[in-house]
Amino acid sequence: MSPVIPLRAEAAACQDMPVLRERGQREVFCGLTGIIWLHRKIQDAFFLVVGSRTCAHLLQSAAGVMIFAEPRFATAIIDERDLAGLADANEELDKVVQRLLSRRPEIKLLFLVGSCPSEVIKLDLSRAATRLSAQFSPQVRVLNYSGSGIETTFTQGEDACLAALVPELPRVPQAAAEQPELLVVGTLADVVEDQFQRLFNELGVQVRFFPPRRAGDMPAIGPQTRYLLAQPFLADTARALEARGAQRLAAPFPLGEEGTTAWLKAGASAFGISDQRFEQVTAGPRERARSALARQRALLSSKSIFFFPDSQLEIPLARFVSRELGMRLTEVGTPYLHRQHLSEELALLPAGVQLSEGQHVEQQIDRCRSSRPDIVVCGLGLANPLEAEGLTTKWAIELVFTPIQGYEQAADLAELFSRPLNRRLRLAA
């Protein structure tokens, strides 16, 4: 048993805790939304959605302010003529890609992103990607994945994108194959990535990050690769990595002081780093995080919180707010519960917590209203209406767009919850 994760006696019971599974209207984004952060992470990649005006409108509404840049994403809007004949649709797609690449010669990696309409009309984007790759190689690699709402929920778009990239990763050369390497998987803000890079360097662990910041900088993988998931929504990516021989290091996710420590520890242990060295490297930042969190804990302790499903970050967040901030969990909703990747997290949840998977938004709102939580974490479609009813809310999407992982961000993450409460107090005074 790891000394940094004080497992509790009822942990086993927690993992078996019943989950309310619901079917109905889901108030969540589709996987296309991941493009908003992915296109900024991989700076020379372009995301071309093959879809409808609705897809273009979604991206624009979700991206909001970035409008005055010529963005590195676009939509090839399917029209009536494309629906009439698929052969023509392929030809049309080729033309659109041609135009795009001549406008934007700096693009090195192009993703054709499938949408609900392209899936329903069975437009084969993987064949299109192969065809276009052959045509534009070696200047541009063309890959495809689906961000459609009929297959992916919000952050699953990143999972699909990364899973499509895994087969493209170079193999570790034979000579270097003896040396194990750590791979951190999942998009993190650059500032967080740099912090983790420094910590692993100090620990003496060779680390690479995936996705990389540039398309030409893909990490090599092989059977000696050990990987840590930085995000809880990467089921397909993990499967693809394992198919290439990489092995996952089980750990909670790096949210809060406790989660970050356990996550780093899992990496360090796999590379034989001594406990003493680990203490030496992490003691400073841990102490900083703890003292910053203490102030937030004073504001949040014993407050109740309700999570609507959004990004699959809900379980790790619930673990953080309950264990490090002393908040009470009323319901923790998640769009999809990956029991294996989350087993370390589930073990840390308090006994008797209500988990729910999927969504029937009307019934969930009923439950939320009757439990009157102090704060509700929900999507943008629900936040103002719930505020108008007198509930205090936190936009779930900010938890995805803000750097929240690691020691230095632990208190920032807590503040995302305390600020709405603080605001309500001030306005009531």
Added chain:
Amino acid sequence: MQLTLWTYEGPPHVGAMRVATALTDVHYVLHAPQGDTYADLLFTMIERLPRRPPVTYTTFQARDLGGDTAELFKTAAREAFERFAPKAMMVGASCTAELIQDDPGGLAKALDLPVPVVALELPSYQRKENWGAAETFYQMVRHLSAAPARAQRQPLASDRRPSCNILGPTALGFRHRDDVHEIRNLLDELGIDVRVVAPLGASAADLARLHEADFNVVLYPETGMSAALWLQRQYQQPFTRVVPIGVNATQDFVKEVAELAGMEQVPDLRQNSRAGWYSRSVDSTYLTGKRVFIFGDASHVVAAARVAAQEMGFTVVGLGTYSREFAREVRDAAKRYGCEALITDDYLEVEERIAELQPELVLGTQMERHISKRLGLPCTVISAPIHVQDFPARYSPQMGFEGANVLFDTWVHPLMMGLEEHLIGMFRGDTEFHEDAAPSHLGRAGMPAAARSPAQPQTEPAQLFQVSPEPTLSPTLPPTVSPTLSPTLSPTLSPTVSPTVSPTVSPTSVAPAAVAEGAVVTTWGVDAEKELKKIPFFVRGKAKRNTELYARERGVPVITVDTLYDAKAHFSR
């Protein structure tokens, strides 16, 4: 297939949502996959509505496609009816559901609900948001009107006040909330009753009694015209054609409604607006002939062009619209101002046209505001698509006499900001205004510590002027904050400085200005470049381009101060 970076309009079902959300007791059941619920945030975040739009989404998934998506629809419709108890329902499909052809109308009929159910056919792969709103409103009016058709216009009663309906305002409309308030007051002042405003704030029962009014006021042809035409055919109800934006158009509107209401005299109400006097006051002389480019939906563009030309004394150098349905009206307007209309929904084309025309003011949508920001041009938003700042807390109509005042303020303000910016730059070297100087009205207290004790060496110069980094931004528009995006994601992507207004000046060398194929290479001399910098930044781009064009045409290899002024004289005509 059309390559689209940004779109002026959403899909037609979003137009239907704008109508459903505007109505008070109608529920819309939309056959749609997971993710289409994003449209809710347009209403809850951009418009800040304190309630959810009355829309239920069926949320079908890939695994349902082989099974029974029709059953899913029926369950969702039944549950929505039971939960929300609407007085009427709308049913339809979003783009994806349109492809699986489940026939929501037929399925809803099979449920045999005890309220009217209107099936909407909105072809997502052909049509767009405004058309969707107009079609939805028309279908709702048609299906809910119970009265039999009339062969003749209802005679105006002499014993009661004449009455009208106001048609067209929707949820998520550009200033619809305030326009309705303003026009309602105006009509009341004229002694005309407003029976129903629809769809904004109307109930299903209200839609059934539209025929009772003497005539209709169509404030927004994009969304209200289809219904007005049908009401005219069915009940011989005439409707207004003038969109009351600007002092003159509002007076024309007064005349039009006075005639429709059978009033004997048309009052001249133009004095109700300050805008006319403000525009005539000497302070406004500098507005004369300002070159303006206008883009937006058809009605707002046509109206804005008239105000710009007749009431502000601007020169309309270009106009256009994304509303193809109303392209003819915009082309006619363009002819009146001697320019060519740009009919497109490709914002890159609009950007190209603006860059080419180098106007001194852009009146447009949020898209043009961003384009203008990149090009360093002043801009005011006059039309949808809109953002959160276009729903101000204060009363701010575009229509009627108060609306004309708002137009004056919001159009002139960005020009003044540009001027202010120039003055700050011009005086920067003066003893009173240099970077380390405190604002004179604050005395010594306003100075930084270092400046108060002159014996100490000066440290880093303090930023004393509150120079807005975005001079083109109208102060009515707070810095764009997307409600959907954390600030950590946004700032790096905004190249706000156009290359045309920030020439790279290197005092020791001359910069190549333009390279025409095989022609003379024209460069800027050091003195000319310094002189160029004295020109206000908001016209500097134009001056630079004109000078380079002049030099190129004449084969002048190095631009001197003389070339600059020769070109100025040449182009000022």
